[in-house]
Amino acid sequence: MNSTRILLFAGGNLGDWAIRYIREGDWLVGVDRGALFLVRNGLSPRLSIGDFDSVTAEEMAEIERHSLDVSACDPVMKDLTDTEMALTWAIGQKPREIVLLGVLGSRFDHTLANVHLLGKSLQAGVSCRIVDERNEIRLVNSHCQLSQDQFTHVSLLPLTMEVTGITLRGFMYPLEDATLRIGDTLGISNILVEQTGTIDVRTGRLLVIKSKD
Template identity: 45%
Template sequence: MTKKRVVIFTGGNLSPQFLKEIGKDDIIIAADRGALFLIEHGIQPHIAVGDFDSITEQERESVRDNSERIITCDPVHKDLTDTEMAFETALDLEPTDILMLGATGTRMDHTLANVHIMVRAMQHHISCTLKDEHNYMMLTTSEAFVEDRGYEYISLLPLTNEVTGITLEGFMYPLDQATIRMGQSLGISNKLLGKSGTVSIDSGLLLLIQSKD
């Protein structure tokens, strides 16, 4: 199967270093202010989506003039956030991978909603990761290979009532067939012993967060 990756730039915390994440074959979808961010840095989004209510009319004109395709919606009567609109657009392209950038920020409701979007990607058998300057997030229902990406800590959080059979290899604090339930902090602030490690589980949905201060 040929790999097809979609990179979504949305309107949370964005940094110029994110531009290095773009590969030559990636499809770039930008949501609202994420489109303006790309254009201001000389990148033309393949698709720009959203209500664009967070930018000025002059900036909207710039987005319209410098995006290959625009999908707009009414800023009041809409059911989806701009990020979810971008995600739905990505699903229509049937990618194998989705990378979300700018999906975290000061609005915790939007940040948590975007973490939950990763669950929907998994339901469609699409690998989805969420990255910002301090965090790299992914999900697993079975086994995950964790690479050293320059983040100091690795934390495990259940997204179901409990995750069972958690086994860690290559970590400072190993686990063997452990169970973590919602509200427990057993999986917080672990570290890799080397350049990589593996996380395997028997049941549940596990969020893996690589982070640094």
């Protein structure tokens, strides 16, 4: 594990907020049309990856000119989504953290698949979260600490059939050794009332979603 933070920019919802999220030293990865977003904002992706079926030939040439490396594949003869290919590469770099941007959008199938991808990094022991202008999503199977910020609400949703031993500290609605099952809405719209709060889980995988209206 090294101190690098890798930011993956996919082709979903992106904007100026995403550019402001970049810190000095971050590795930038453009995923399909997300690579075009980066280069048109004057940034050079360390890697641009995908089948690039959402860009024109002229746009692809622009991506190639401004990327340090490009990994393109056939849009039909592939088994993984572009985002999964990029995340697999990023996990292999053993970074301190991976942040996925532009992975939430109008295609609900892709959005849901990208949320499930958090399980790959959790299994690999690499910190990973999805961020957009109004949401921050992470997957927890043991302990998580959150701090108060621009996101006003915190929701908990099980990603396995059952999540047990859920204990919350620092929240308006605390839980003690609780169980959530698929379909339960008990964990929706909690609020941090202390500067930091903790979430502990005994078994299962729990989505922790910070959001604002």
